[in-house]
Amino acid sequence: MASLVGVFAASHGPMIAREWESLSPPTRALVTQGFESVGQRLMKAKPDVLVIVSPDHWVNFFLNNFPAFCVGIGAEHDGPPEPFLKKYFNHPVLAGHAGLGRHIMDTALNRDFDPSMSHRLTLDHGFCLPLWRMGLDPIPPIVPIVVNEVDDPMPTMRRCLAWGSLLKSAIETYPEDLRVAVLATGGLSHFIGEPGMGQIDEAFDRTCISLFENGDPVTLASTLERDVRHTGNGGHEVRNWVVAHAAAGSQGFELISYAPLEEIYVGCAFAEWRLPG
């Protein structure tokens, strides 16, 4: 049977790639240390497959069809379309893991979840920027899971917890002997295309970190459901972290680092969840 060998979180932000050459040395150092730390921990876990939970930033989906959740079940996915990222992360195609993707999809449907599915997703900076900065080599096959957190209405935090539990169960019931890691990307607070852009809501970020460290999923969901409505639109990406939290068994996480990096418009955090046993 497959086993869950690690659950991680890493912020993302296009400015990290767009402005990489001109970022100040302290910002570059903080970003580099955070991603490299997650990358090293991930490589130490020796995953055969990496499940990445991230939003779609208007690449695969538009207002005419925008799923709350979408599971990538293809054998291949397309690399990032953003020119500013392509120049650093030259992966036009990334390997998927069709078997685990399909099993996650089947498990979801058998448990009354109704996600969308895709046999070929285009993986934007939300997926690929962490892969670039973490320096994984080789990059394991990926099962992408897209969560809608860019346009209302979005799935509730409670549903994201349920999705995490479902993901944990799906991984643990996959019949092949696979080592599976989960990476949630995005967050914490940021404001994109709206007033406050460039500011960081550090109070929101500190609350998030405390909730994830503590572990209690009920308080986590109820507090974030309320507070996320009062921070920037990018804060909604914390839903990916909620999925990861439950996938890891809601034992709480170890914060690797946090810095409110106005230069890249993101409350930038990295973490690893504790796993049961």
Added chain:
Amino acid sequence: MRDYWLNKLFFDIQQPELAAQYKKDREAVVSRYPMSAELRRALLGDDIAGLAPHVNAYLLRFYFAICGMKDAEFIRRLNELPNTNKPNERVSRHG
């Protein structure tokens, strides 16, 4: 209230070919998207205050970046929008 076609233009313009056409002849591209005269004016006049209530904020950001507006100018204009509060005093528009 969202305007579907304004969002669609901003979504489509992520394609480099359309972005290039748009930079050459804005009005010709805009004419393919059935939106109100008021929105068309806001679009052609780079009127962020007129556009923001009708479009997803990410798409608004993408659009002005593609059009070449520097972030400092874009942020300055965003922060001049009516009813702009400090982050912890506001309610996100959720996109």
